[in-house]
Amino acid sequence: MVKKKQNRESEPVAEDFRVIGKNHGKVGAMDRLTGVAKYTDDLSLPRMLHAKILRSPHAHARILNIDTSAAEALDGVFGVVVGSEMPTRYGVIPWTPDEQALAADKARYVGDAVAAVAARDEETANAALKLIDVEYEVLEPLCSPQAALASPLKIHENNKKGNISKHVKLEFGEVDNNLKKADLIIEGHYEFHGTNHAAIEPHCALAYYDNKDLLTIWSSTQVPHYLHRELAKVLVLETRQIRVIQPPLGGAFGAKSEPFDLEFVAAKLSMKTGLPVKCLYTREEVFFAHRGRHPFSMDYRMGFDQNGHILAVDAQTILDGGAYSSFGLVTTYYSGQLLCSPYTFDTFRFESTRVYTNKPTCGPKRGHGSVQPRFAIEVQLDKAAHALGLDPIELRRRNFLGENTRTVNGFVVGSNGFPECLDKIEEASRWRERYDKLPYGRGLGVAGSTYISGTNYCVYPSDLPQAGVQICLDRSGRARIFAGCSDIGQGSDTVLAVIAAENLGLEVNDIRVVSADTDLTPVDLGAYSSRITLMMGHACLMAAENLGKKVREAVAQHWECSAKQVILAGRRAQRLDDPEMFIPIQEAFVLAEAIYGTLGTVGYYDTPKEGVHGEYRGAPIGASPAYSFTAHVVEVDVDAETGDVEVIQIWAAHDCGRALAPILVEGQIEGSVYMGAAEALMENHELMPSGLNPGGRRKHGPGLEGVLAHTSLLDYPIPTTLDTPDIASIIVEKPDPRGPYGAKEAGEGPLHPVIPAIANAIYDAIGVRIDELPITPEKIVAAVQAREEENMKGVRHASASAL
Amino acid sequence: MLRLQPFELVQPESIGEVLQLLSTHAEHVRIISGGTDLVPNLKLGSIKGDVLVSLQRVDELKNLKEADTQLVIGAGVSLHTIATSKLVQGTVPVLADAVGKIASPQIRNMGTLGGNLCLDTRCRYINQSEFIRSSFGGCLKSDGDRCHVVPGGSLCVAALSSDSVPVLIALGADVDIIGPEGERTIPVEELYTKDGVAHIALSSDEVVVRARVPIPAAQTRITYRKWAVRKSIDFPLVSVAVRIDHIKGSPDILEDGRVVVGVLGPQPKILRLSSLQGQPINEEMAHKVAGIVSRRCTPLANVPYSEDYRKLRLAVEVKRAIRSLFI
Numbered sequence A: 001m002v003k004k005k006q007n008r009e010s011e012p013v014a015e016d017f018r019v020i021g022k023n024h025g026k027v028g029a030m031d032r033l034t035g036v037a038k039y040t041d042d043l044s045l046p047r048m049l050h051a052k053i054l055r056s057p058h059a060h061a062r063i064l065n066i067d068t069s070a071a072e073a074l075d076g077v078f079g080v081v082v083g084s085e086m087p088t089r090y091g092v093i094p095w096t097p098d099e100q101a102l103a104a105d106k107a108r109y110v111g112d113a114v115a116a117v118a119a120r121d122e123e124t125a126n127a128a129l130k131l132i133d134v135e136y137e138v139l140e141p142l143c144s145p146q147a148a149l150a151s152p153l154k155i156h157e158n159n160k161k162g163n164i165s166k167h168v169k170l171e172f173g174e175v176d177n178n179l180k181k182a183d184l185i186i187e188g189h190y191e192f193h194g195t196n197h198a199a200i201e202p203h204c205a206l207a208y209y210d211n212k213d214l215l216t217i218w219s220s221t222q223v224p225h226y227l228h229r230e231l232a233k234v235l236v237l238e239t240r241q242i243r244v245i246q247p248p249l250g251g252a253f254g255a256k257s258e259p260f261d262l263e264f265v266a267a268k269l270s271m272k273t274g275l276p277v278k279c280l281y282t283r284e285e286v287f288f289a290h291r292g293r294h295p296f297s298m299d300y301r302m303g304f305d306q307n308g309h310i311l312a313v314d315a316q317t318i319l320d321g322g323a324y325s326s327f328g329l330v331t332t333y334y335s336g337q338l339l340c341s342p343y344t345f346d347t348f349r350f351e352s353t354r355v356y357t358n359k360p361t362c363g364p365k366r367g368h369g370s371v372q373p374r375f376a377i378e379v380q381l382d383k384a385a386h387a388l389g390l391d392p393i394e395l396r397r398r399n400f401l402g403e404n405t406r407t408v409n410g411f412v413v414g415s416n417g418f419p420e421c422l423d424k425i426e427e428a429s430r431w432r433e434r435y436d437k438l439p440y441g442r443g444l445g446v447a448g449s450t451y452i453s454g455t456n457y458c459v460y461p462s463d464l465p466q467a468g469v470q471i472c473l474d475r476s477g478r479a480r481i482f483a484g485c486s487d488i489g490q491g492s493d494t495v496l497a498v499i500a501a502e503n504l505g506l507e508v509n510d511i512r513v514v515s516a517d518t519d520l521t522p523v524d525l526g527a528y529s530s531r532i533t534l535m536m537g538h539a540c541l542m543a544a545e546n547l548g549k550k551v552r553e554a555v556a557q558h559w560e561c562s563a564k565q566v567i568l569a570g571r572r573a574q575r576l577d578d579p580e581m582f583i584p585i586q587e588a589f590v591l592a593e594a595i596y597g598t599l600g601t602v603g604y605y606d607t608p609k610e611g612v613h614g615e616y617r618g619a620p621i622g623a624s625p626a627y628s629f630t631a632h633v634v635e636v637d638v639d640a641e642t643g644d645v646e647v648i649q650i651w652a653a654h655d656c657g658r659a660l661a662p663i664l665v666e667g668q669i670e671g672s673v674y675m676g677a678a679e680a681l682m683e684n685h686e687l688m689p690s691g692l693n694p695g696g697r698r699k700h701g702p703g704l705e706g707v708l709a710h711t712s713l714l715d716y717p718i719p720t721t722l723d724t725p726d727i728a729s730i731i732v733e734k735p736d737p738r739g740p741y742g743a744k745e746a747g748e749g750p751l752h753p754v755i756p757a758i759a760n761a762i763y764d765a766i767g768v769r770i771d772e773l774p775i776t777p778e779k780i781v782a783a784v785q786a787r788e789e790e791n792m793k794g795v796r797h798a799s800a801s802a803l
Numbered sequence B: 001m002l003r004l005q006p007f008e009l010v011q012p013e014s015i016g017e018v019l020q021l022l023s024t025h026a027e028h029v030r031i032i033s034g035g036t037d038l039v040p041n042l043k044l045g046s047i048k049g050d051v052l053v054s055l056q057r058v059d060e061l062k063n064l065k066e067a068d069t070q071l072v073i074g075a076g077v078s079l080h081t082i083a084t085s086k087l088v089q090g091t092v093p094v095l096a097d098a099v100g101k102i103a104s105p106q107i108r109n110m111g112t113l114g115g116n117l118c119l120d121t122r123c124r125y126i127n128q129s130e131f132i133r134s135s136f137g138g139c140l141k142s143d144g145d146r147c148h149v150v151p152g153g154s155l156c157v158a159a160l161s162s163d164s165v166p167v168l169i170a171l172g173a174d175v176d177i178i179g180p181e182g183e184r185t186i187p188v189e190e191l192y193t194k195d196g197v198a199h200i201a202l203s204s205d206e207v208v209v210r211a212r213v214p215i216p217a218a219q220t221r222i223t224y225r226k227w228a229v230r231k232s233i234d235f236p237l238v239s240v241a242v243r244i245d246h247i248k249g250s251p252d253i254l255e256d257g258r259v260v261v262g263v264l265g266p267q268p269k270i271l272r273l274s275s276l277q278g279q280p281i282n283e284e285m286a287h288k289v290a291g292i293v294s295r296r297c298t299p300l301a302n303v304p305y306s307e308d309y310r311k312l313r314l315a316v317e318v319k320r321a322i323r324s325l326f327i
């Protein structure tokens, strides 16, 4: 017993934990399951108005005049707002403020917001929108990066570099030299299409500017803090006048990680009318607001030696950014910066150009900026393995980056369970017996990846902590956590409760988590880049440890022993050397409160800034305190005649450092796999066909440029349960010294390998490569036909030469 | 959420009342049965409906029975009932199968046979919100003057997308229709016109009462194949019913047959296989028929997904359909 205790003091092993790593339900889950949870649209205030937003039917048009008088005169209309009333340009990245709450001078995509109405109900607001007269000067729509780069017409007049939103070129080592030395060069062109997050809850905001000049806004946001800042800027209010509350969210996935027109509109209309105003998007508006995955057009060249070692990676990428910047500056960096593990390369160069187009704005979707290049590189690796006659898993092992090391671009990597991930999926999928040996039509494919556990830098420069919590205990025998972070369904409230319960001797149910309310909770930057478990985890651990220490000391005084002799576990304070000696935890809290007064502490966390990345322009972007690793094997069944691909099973192994709440980690793996498979095979945030059709036979009518093709969840397919493969989620734990209890991220990494693993499995099944996503039956059939024609030529050629 | 425009809902309890209501309310009166097609279209504003006459309380429409050599299915019978009824499964299994492929379990609970027969045509330019349609000026089927699928065309070619219709036609089913002038019976195929804007050959005061489905004889084999992106919820992008009748006593030799193809234009396309009479039902026939269908059917760019692929897919589905009917 005593020995075990010593164990605990050094490196904690899983069995020593009371709460961490155990299977407990998710905080708030029953509320959601039973319909008790109140989402933003479930909220209602007395005399509340409903707002609707007028959107541009043109992809690119100058706004010459807006006449709202008829709308204002309509019975039931209380307020109208137009862009000139909120002219401040903002952007979630402070370096690229190119958006306005409502477009004042120019509409830049079909769906761009130009005016809004608050009325007694949505019907009246909709009727009023029809009465607003907007005079447009229609401009040439630039709906592809090629068109935008070629045109002298600028989408943003003030942009210095034509329609280029961001350009990054970085080189590490001498790539060209290494390409010359290489025994094998693999070159490929890859297309990644645009996809939306398709969160089930559409965006919604309810704002009330009250008679104390205080603006309260309930919003389905995943970044209350950034919203808080931008609201102040655009509405010209002091931050102290604004309170942002984030109610439970029905999914986000990056779709809600910056401010949107509806929040400004609801707030401004409330300021104008003095009444509460709600604005709820239609599904179509969700597709307009978008911020989904950027379409990437990628040219990759990689050099290998004969043993399969990667000597050089040369990546050229065009990012289709859509109308505004969003996180685009970061996306452009991520498109290269996040590529440099889990494999080691001697040299690396990437050049990425993000282009403005007259389309809905692209932004961060789960696996921000790195899912697309991951597709390219993992397929490249598969091609290399085939060219060299190597098993693709073996090729990946040979290029393993290692632990406690630096990547070619200077990121410092701590723990790295990638080899274990490979081992697990190799075994689980019976890879060795089956890869390359299955009958025609069946195939296995592998891919790996990495992701960040938050980024070292806040989106605005600051020396402040990234995450903060406050914990209170009292004589009722429970704890309250006040945390600025956003539980968007990923379970961050649960992670905090688990850490606090572990340290305070409580059960998860004894913890009340109050999160994401800028009046009540300390600042956290938000739910993006998989930062919360690591950052808020640390902050919570700091606060909980402090409080736990006080409680143990109080009990120690009572028992006249040392605080080290007291442990808090299972709702008890207990003598370490005598398990029979204990008091209920509530009594322990009472003892502590009697000695120390009201019990409360704060905890906070800031990222390490020194020595964790290289020293070059852009070096910190993408650098993280800790990196997760993932490997998947996918099994597919392909019908070469119809092109149907059925994903039979996905084995996904993910190194999350330590699984603080394993059910949540499994949920994140499953959700990621589901989402990735959907992107690979089904989803496409595409425009309607316009101009000549693909066969060049027919010209589509005018006016279709820039119009989204699929604006409902019927036409934009996401998989039903019947379309969802079996998923084996395998947790690998390689604790990272930089994570709380060693924990790293789990919410985004496991998405990355799915897409290339499916593509690689299709190759194993039928021997064709689909390098342009999504992988549709049509593309498969075309590739099979092309191969057959090629073979025929070969046969003809062979017989001709035989003659 | 898209808002539903306000409407008046009337809930008669007999067919007589329904007919009366239809004739007294002139402008924008609509029959609503399960509402699973009508309500989404009202929300999109692609159709108008000020007064909705509900069939839900009309019990006369909910009969499902076997009468002589026919299965008689009331227009108000739910899709779920048809798909799961022992009677249907036992007598006309292909119909239960096709209806079981419609939409999703929830929608099959609400949706009815009458609604499936009279389902509006579908097209990527019409199944859009008013806003999206306004951004390209609408089309012939809604507040516009041109067709985007067939530029220059004067008829709407939106696609018949019902999963039950091809099968019912292959079975040789009829529908009973009642109107102010009384009842009439027509073959299912005659319910459809060439014009996707008004593709149901009924006047606004007529009601589909029931379908009469001949129970196939022993020498008749029928199958239905549907292709859609997902395994549930989606409308068909390719749909085909194939019927083969063999010569009595010679199960390998074709007596007659027909192929009914949906999702082309507003009308189902019926191809008769009488020219193959006397030929063996085998792989060669599967290829032949696939070839005929491929030559005679041209999917259009009305529903999503490329026309070329849908053409290819149709041929494969026909071939596989026939293969599944070999004995």
Ligand SMILES: Cc1cc2nc3c(=O)[nH]c(=O)nc-3n(C[C@H](O)[C@H](O)[C@H](O)COP(=O)(O)OP(=O)(O)OC[C@H]3O[C@@H](n4cnc5c(N)ncnc54)[C@H](O)[C@@H]3O)c2cc1C
Pocket (backbone or CB within 6 Å): A714, B030, B031, B032, B033, B034, B035, B036, B037, B038, B039, B040, B055, B075, B076, B079, B101, B102, B103, B104, B107, B110, B111, B112, B113, B114, B115, B116, B117, B118, B119, B120, B161, B162, B163, B164, B206, B207, B208, B209, B233, B234, B235, B236
């Ligand atoms: C998400 C989704 C997926 C779908 N997928 C499919 C699919 O895969 N396959 C498919 O076939 N359908 C599909 N549908 C369409 C629809 O659900 C079905 O076609 C259903 O059968 C319609 O029946 P209903 O009773 O709901 O019709 P309603 O919506 O009530 O009516 C449809 C039309 O028929 C008219 N009508 C109804 N009954 C009569 C009658 N007795 N006499 C005259 N006119 C009548 C109505 O006036 C209306 O114009 C889908 C619908 C949705 C929303």
Ligand code: SF4
Pocket (backbone or CB within 6 Å): B122, B123, B124, B125, B126, B139, B140, B141, B142, B146, B147, B148, B149, B150, B155, B156, B157, B158, B196, B302
């Ligand atoms: S076929 Fe033509 S007219 Fe008919 S709905 Fe489609 S675009 Fe409109």
